[in-house]
Amino acid sequence: MGSAATDTAATDSAAEHPEEFEVTVGPMAHGGHCVARHEGRVIFVRHAVPGERVRVRVQDPQASAKFWRGDVIAVLEPSEHRRRHVWKLADALRAYQADRLPVGGAEYGHMTDQHQRWTKAQVFRDTLQRVGGISVHEVASTGALSEGELHVADPDDYARHRGRRDAAADSTTGMHWRTRVSFAVNGAGALCMTPHRSHELIELRGMPLAVQAINSSALFRQDFTGAQTVDVIAAGAQAPLALVVRPAAADRGDSAHSDLTERLVAMAQEDERLGTVLLAPPAAAPRSRSPRGPRTGRRGRARAQGRKRSTEGQSAPQQPPTLLAGPRSVAEPLPAGQGGGARHGGGVLALRPESFWQIHRSAPEALVQTVESLAPLQGGESVADLYAGAGLFTAWAADRVGAGGRVLSVEAAGASAASAAEYFHGDDRVILRQSPVEHMLAELPGHDVVLLDPPRAGAGARVIAGIDEAAPRRIVYVSCDPASFARDAAELLRRGWQFRDLRILDLYPNTHHMESVAVFER
Numbered sequence: 237m238g239s240a241a242t243d244t245a246a247t248d249s250a251a252e253h254p255e256e257f258e259v260t261v262g263p264m265a266h267g268g269h270c271v272a273r274h275e276g277r278v279i280f281v282r283h284a285v286p287g288e289r290v291r292v293r294v295q296d297p298q299a300s301a302k303f304w305r306g307d308v309i310a311v312l313e314p315s316e317h318r319r320r321h322v323w324k325l326a327d328a329l330r331a332y333q334a335d336r337l338p339v340g341g342a343e344y345g346h347m348t349d350q351h352q353r354w355t356k357a358q359v360f361r362d363t364l365q366r367v368g369g370i371s372v373h374e375v376a377s378t379g380a381l382s383e384g385e386l387h388v389a390d391p392d393d394y395a396r397h398r399g400r401r402d403a404a405a406d407s408t409t410g411m412h413w414r415t416r417v418s419f420a421v422n423g424a425g426a427l428c429m430t431p432h433r434s435h436e437l438i439e440l441r442g443m444p445l446a447v448q449a450i451n452s453s454a455l456f457r458q459d460f461t462g463a464q465t466v467d468v469i470a471a472g473a474q475a476p477l478a479l480v481v482r483p484a485a486a487d488r489g490d491s492a493h494s495d496l497t498e499r500l501v502a503m504a505q506e507d508e509r510l511g512t513v514l515l516a517p518p519a520a521a522p523r524s525r526s527p528r529g530p531r532t533g534r535r536g537r538a539r540a541q542g543r544k545r546s547t548e549g550q551s552a553p554q555q556p557p558t559l560l561a562g563p564r565s566v567a568e569p570l571p572a573g574q575g576g577g578a579r580h581g582g583g584v585l586a587l588r589p590e591s592f593w594q595i596h597r598s599a600p601e602a603l604v605q606t607v608e609s610l611a612p613l614q615g616g617e618s619v620a621d622l623y624a625g626a627g628l629f630t631a632w633a634a635d636r637v638g639a640g641g642r643v644l645s646v647e648a649a650g651a652s653a654a655s656a657a658e659y660f661h662g663d664d665r666v667i668l669r670q671s672p673v674e675h676m677l678a679e680l681p682g683h684d685v686v687l688l689d690p691p692r693a694g695a696g697a698r699v700i701a702g703i704d705e706a707a708p709r710r711i712v713y714v715s716c717d718p719a720s721f722a723r724d725a726a727e728l729l730r731r732g733w734q735f736r737d738l739r740i741l742d743l744y745p746n747t748h749h750m751e752s753v754a755v756f757e758r
C-alpha cells in the first residue's frame with residue numbers, strides 16, 4: 237500500500253490495518269478538518285481537536301494521491317476541549333467501534349461550544365489571510381474588530397436579550413437550533429442522512445440538531461417510499477411542520493408517485509403536527525449510489541447537510557410544487573420590531589416553504605440586530621438588498637428608511653421572490669426585482685447602502701466591480717463562507733474600500749460553518 241506500508245511509527249495494530257496511522261493533528265482548516273502530516277504527506281483529519289494525538293483511518297490511501305482524508309477512530313492524547321459527542325450517530329469514535337461511518341453535518345460536536353467558537357475565529361482568520369491575503373491585524377488597525385479581536389457570537393444571545401425563553405434551552409450544547417432539515421430517503425422509506433463524502437444512507441430516529449418540533453416528530457416513523465428527499469420546515473421553530481417531498485426519478489412510473497401522494501395526504505390528515513405538504517417535481521435522473529463514493533460537487537455536499545440553501549434550487553422554475561395538504565405558505569415571524577406595520581400582518585411573513593430562510597431559529601433576529609448595530613440606516617436613504625431571499629433584510633431596511641426612502645430588493649429564485657412579492661405588495665418603499673444580481677448592476681448607482689448576502693459561492697468579481705462602480709456610501713456584506721468572503725473582500729480592498737466592522741456569528745453550532753457580517757466604507 238505504497239508509503240503506508242513503510243510507516244516507521246506504525247503500531248502493531250496499524251500493521252494489521254495499513255490504512256490506520258497515529259498522527260498529531262495541527263490547526264483546523266476551512267472545511268472542518270485538521271491538518272496532519274505522515275511521512276511528508278498531508279492528511280485531512282476529521283473529528284479531531286487541534287493538538288491531539290489520534291489514530292486516523294484513511295479512506296482510500298493511494299500512494300499516488302497528493303493528500304489523504306481520514307477520520308479519528310481513537311484518541312491517544314485528548315485535548316482538554318474534547319467532550320463526548322452530542323449526537324451518537326455523528327460520533328466518529330462510536331461509529332467506527334460499531335463498524336459504520338458517522339453521519340455528516342455535526343463534525344464539531346466533539347468540541348465544547350466555547351472551543352468550537354474559538355476554533356471558528358482561528359479558521360476565519362487563517363482563511364482571510366490564505367485566500368484573500370488579508371491580515372486580521374490590518375483589519376483590527378482600522379478599528380473594525382471589537383476589542384481588537386475576532387469574536388464568534390452565540391446567536392441565541394440576541395434572542396435571550398429579547399427575553400425569548402426557548403433560546404436558552406440547550407444552548408450549552410448547540411442542540412435543537414435547525415428549523416429546516418433536508419433528509420434523503422432509503423429503500424424502506426425512512427428518513428436518512430449521509431456520511432461526509434458518501435452516498436451511504438443512515439436511517440434516523442430523530443435529528444437532535446433540529447428544533448424539537450422536528451426532532452420529536454412522528455416523521456421518523458413514517459413511510460416515504462417513492463421519495464428521493466424530504467425537506468422538513470418548522471416555521472418560527474414550531475409545529476405545524478411543512479414538508480417539501482421530491483419523488484424519486486420520473487422513470488419509476490406514475491403508480492409509484494400516486495402511492496406516495498396517497499400516503500402523504502393520509503399522513504397530513506392523521507398527524508395534527510403536520511401542516512403543509514408539497515410534492516416537488518420528480519428528480520431528473522436516478523442518482524448513482526456507490527457505497528463510499530465521494531459526492532461530486534459543492535451542491536451535492538450542501539444538499540446532504542441542508543445548509544444555507546433553498547429547496548427551490550432543485551425545482552425546474554416552470555414546474556412549481558403541487559400542494560397536497562395545508563396552506564400554501566407557512567407563517568415565519570420577522571425579528572421583533574421589524575416589518576410590523578398593520579398592512580404587513582404584524583411582522584409575520586407568509587413564506588412559501590420551498591423558499592430560502594435562515595436555518596438557525598435565532599438567525600433572523602441575530603443577523604438583523606447585528607446589521608442594525610453595525611450599519612444603522614437613516615430615514616430617507618436608499619438601500620439595495622442583493623440576494624434578498626424572501627426579504628429578511630428588505631423588511632428591516634424598509635422600516636428604517638421610512639416613507640421617504642427606497643429599498644431595491646433583488647432575488648433570483650421564484651418561490652422566495654413570490655413570498656416577498658406577497659409581503660411587500662402595495663409598499664411604495666420597496667422595489668422588487670426577480671433577477672440574477674448580475675443583470676441588475678446597472679440599477680445600483682444612486683443607492684446609499686448596498687447590502688449583499690450571497691450564497692456560498694460568494695458574489696464574484698463581476699458583482700463586486702458593479703457594486704464598487706455604483707459608489708454607495710457603505711457596503712454591508714453578510715457571508716456564510718469565509719473563503720468566498722475573503723476573495724470578495726480582497727477585491728473590495730484592492731478597489732480602495734476599507735473594513736469598518738467585522739463580526740462572526742455561530743449560526744451553525746456543532747458544524748464547521750459560520751456567518752460573518754462585514755461593513756466596508758471608503
Ligand SMILES: C[S@@+](CC[C@H](N)C(=O)[O-])C[C@H]1O[C@@H](n2cnc3c(N)ncnc32)[C@H](O)[C@@H]1O
Pocket residue numbers: 544546592593594622623624625626627628629646647648649652671672673674689690691
Ligand atoms: C444566503 S441567501 C440570503 C437570503 C436573505 N438575505 C436572507 O437572509 O433570508 C442567498 C439568496 O440568494 C439567492 N441567489 C443565489 N444566486 C443568486 C443570483 N445570482 N442573483 C440573485 N439571487 C441569487 C438565493 O436564491 C438565496 O435566496
